[in-house]
Amino acid sequence: MKKIGTLLTTILLLVVLSCKDSGPKERFLPPSTGGINSLMVVMDTELWKGGIGDKIREHFAAPVLGLPQREPKFTITQVPPQVFKGATAYSRSVLFVDQDTLSLAHIKADVYAKPQRIAIIKGETYNELAGNLDSLADKAISSFKQVEIAEAQKRFKRSLNKDAALQEEFGIDLKIPSLYKVGRREKNFVWMDIQIPKGTMNIVAYQLPWNTFDNDSTFVSDIVKIRDSIGKKFIPGPYENTFMVTEKAFAPYVFPAEIGGKKAAEVKGIWEINGYPMAGPFLTYIINDKENDRKLVLEGFTFAPSAEKRDYMFELEAILRTISFNSAPEKLQ
Numbered sequence: 148m149k150k151i152g153t154l155l156t157t158i159l160l161l162v163v164l165s166c167k168d169s170g171p172k173e174r175f176l177p178p179s180t181g182g183i184n185s186l187m188v189v190m191d192t193e194l195w196k197g198g199i200g201d202k203i204r205e206h207f208a209a210p211v212l213g214l215p216q217r218e219p220k221f222t223i224t225q226v227p228p229q230v231f232k233g234a235t236a237y238s239r240s241v242l243f244v245d246q247d248t249l250s251l252a253h254i255k256a257d258v259y260a261k262p263q264r265i266a267i268i269k270g271e272t273y274n275e276l277a278g279n280l281d282s283l284a285d286k287a288i289s290s291f292k293q294v295e296i297a298e299a300q301k302r303f304k305r306s307l308n309k310d311a312a313l314q315e316e317f318g319i320d321l322k323i324p325s326l327y328k329v330g331r332r333e334k335n336f337v338w339m340d341i342q343i344p345k346g347t348m349n350i351v352a353y354q355l356p357w358n359t360f361d362n363d364s365t366f367v368s369d370i371v372k373i374r375d376s377i378g379k380k381f382i383p384g385p386y387e388n389t390f391m392v393t394e395k396a397f398a399p400y401v402f403p404a405e406i407g408g409k410k411a412a413e414v415k416g417i418w419e420i421n422g423y424p425m426a427g428p429f430l431t432y433i434i435n436d437k438e439n440d441r442k443l444v445l446e447g448f449t450f451a452p453s454a455e456k457r458d459y460m461f462e463l464e465a466i467l468r469t470i471s472f473n474s475a476p477e478k479l480q
Contacts, residue, residue, distance in 0.1 A: 176259070178260060178261065179261060179263045180237045180239065181238045181240065183298060183299055183462075184457065185223075185238070185239075186223050186241070187224055187235070187240065187242070188203060188207075188223055189226055189231045189241060189242070189243045190243070191227060191228070192225070194246060202277055203280065206280065207219075207288065208220065211457050212415050213399070213415030213416055213417070213429075214428050214460070216455075219457075220288065228243075236259040237263075239264070240263075240291040243268065244276065245269045246271065247271065251269050252266075252267070254283070254286065254287060262294050263294070264293075264294050266283060266290070295461070296461075296464070296465050299462055299465035300322065303323075303324040307322055307323060307325055308339075310339075312339075313352060316332070317443060318473050319352075319443070320470070320473055322469035323339065323350065327339045327340065327350065331381065336352070336353045337351065338351045338381065338382070343459065345451060346427075346449065346450040346454065348447070349447065349449070350447050350466065351377075351445075353377060354436075355444060357440045357442060366401070367398055367399065367401055370412075370431075374392070374446075375392045378391030378421075379391075379392070384420035385423060385425070386422070389420050389422040390421055390422075391418050392419060392420075393416060393417075394416060399417075400414070400415045406434055406445075406467065406468055407434065407472060408472075414429075414431040415429070418448055425450065427449050428448065428456055429448035430448070430463055430467070431444060432444070438472075445467045447464065
């Protein structure tokens with residue numbers, strides 16, 4: 148009997164220790180699903196057809212700035228709450244709107260899948276719902292964009308370009324898909340591109356002296372002048388004496404940004420070919436690299452006539468945002 152008691156005590160001790168070592172187990176979540184920049188809107192269909200639906204479209208289907216044609220920030224699919232279950236609930240970006248006595252507006256992460264962001268809007272009256280939507284919209288769009296950028300990066304990081312041109316010229320690393328190839332490399336200039344249906348996606352990099360933009364009042368016009376000079380020198384059009392410039396009819400949009408842990412200016416606009424009918428969108432980051440006494444310029448641009456360009460430009464942004472600074476480049480002469 149004493150041996151049996153000792154055995155039971157030992158077993159009980161092992162069970163306790165096993166439970167103690169294992170700790171709380173993380174809840175399993177399936178991988179989220181959905182196309183890049185897709186948004187699942189979960190709300191009553193009648194509510195969707197009314198003023199609240201209009202307000203959602205006003206915020207989340209607003210046109211993307213810097214594109215030559217009107218394209219929405221998100222491709223929206225609306226479903227009623229009773230349909231939001233099973234695989235439908237695994238959508239990566241979700242906006243849940245409910246007419247309820249409780250009034251709230253917040254964002255939850257990884258509820259039904261991972262990664263996932265769900266923006267929840269509740270309110271009893273139209274004014275409450277509309278006010279909560281207005282108050283959360285910018286934060287929700289930013290949160291959705293972050294998770295979409297991460298998803299785009301995860302997809303193209305599976306197979307990366309191993310060319311050392313950017314490292315050797317500028318001391319930087321970019322996670323660029325392997326199908327991109329270096330098309331032109333010169334002192335202080337690298338151009339990479341990839342063929343897409345009926346066009347190309349392009350990445351260029353160059354550096355400028357630290358004091359290039361000293362006058363805030365002429366900042367935008369100075370950006371245009373520099374872009375045009377780089378285009379004339381390095382980015383030719385299809386015929387002699389044709390080259391890339393900034394579209395003359397509209398000034399580019401400029402926003403503050405942070406990229407690679409450094410402050411930057413984000414510039415969005417339209418490029419065109421001087422002397423030839425070609426055009427498309429561009430996205431430029433002018434990065435304040437004080438440690439290396441320079442402004443580092445990264446730009447992505449797309450040529451895809453008669454095609455939607457939102458997702459092409461979004462992928463270019465996702466690529467540019469992978470930048471890391473590895474070593475000091477040669478000083479500018």
